[in-house]
Amino acid sequence: MAFKKNSKIKRSIPGFGLTMGLSTLYLSLIVLIPLSLVFVYSAKMGWQVFWTEITDPRVVASYKLTFSTAFFASLINMVFGLMIAWVLTRYTFP
Numbered sequence: 001m002a003f004k005k006n007s008k009i010k011r012s013i014p015g016f017g018l019t020m021g022l023s024t025l026y027l028s029l030i031v032l033i034p035l036s037l038v039f040v041y042s043a044k045m046g047w048q049v050f051w052t053e054i055t056d057p058r059v060v061a062s063y064k065l066t067f068s069t070a071f072f073a074s075l076i077n078m079v080f081g082l083m084i085a086w087v088l089t090r091y092t093f094p
Helices: 016-044 047-054 057-090
Strands: none
Touching: none
């Protein structure tokens, strides 16, 4: 007895190809293209101009602000994440 093969494969997530394509398009437009343009623009500079730009006092202050904010945010997330993980593993929920 031969089984008839269906040419269409049923997927568990309908429309996955379309949504993956749109997600990739939006990622490219919002993140990858501007980020690549930063590298292209910095590659056009000479090393001396590049070094003076990244060691400017305002730029260094922005580095300090960015890294300190990320550090404190990760500490806060660690504390609350550990508390939530402890509650979820310690107690049973209906």
